Amino acid sequence: MAKIIKVDAGEVTIVQNDGSIISVMDYTLDFTPHANEEVEVYQKDDEWIIVKASPKVVHSGKKPVNKIAYGLLGILLGGLGVHKFYAGKIGLGIVYILFSWTGIPSIIGLIEGIIGLTKEEVEPGMILV
Numbered sequence: 001m002a003k004i005i006k007v008d009a010g011e012v013t014i015v016q017n018d019g020s021i022i023s024v025m026d027y028t029l030d031f032t033p034h035a036n037e038e039v040e041v042y043q044k045d046d047e048w049i050i051v052k053a054s055p056k057v058v059h060s061g062k063k064p065v066n067k068i069a070y071g072l073l074g075i076l077l078g079g080l081g082v083h084k085f086y087a088g089k090i091g092l093g094i095v096y097i098l099f100s101w102t103g104i105p106s107i108i109g110l111i112e113g114i115i116g117l118t119k120e121e122v123e124p125g126m127i128l129v
Helices: 067-080 082-086 090-098 104-118
Strands: 002-008 011-015 021-025 038-044 047-052 064-066 126-128
Touching: 002 038, 021 047, 064 067, 067 082, 067 090, 067 104, 067 126, 082 090, 082 104, 090 104
Parallel strands: none
Antiparallel strands: 002 011, 011 021, 038 047, 064 126
16 A cells, blocks of 8 residues: 655655655545555556545444344344344343343343434444444
């Protein structure tokens, strides 16, 4: 991955992986360049093609699930932990079943379902739980 090291008076300076440095004019780019931004660099004949690097997605141990399904399962069947089983959290699902007779998992499931429906999506229709 190449990196923008300087943006000055319309000129963008980029250091490539091999340590070589190239300079391009900012109007040739399809994005607003900033120093320390990672880019992908391609060369076609005498033309440089600079593309903003795709952000790296880190899930930190969380699983992407369908937002609507998770939210509705939490609201409707949260007392039995069905939304936890759906998210792959089998242990928590079993805990919800064991304590379902108290009614507490139903309240928690309702809250988690609402949070799931209002949570920001990481991909279209998907949230991390």
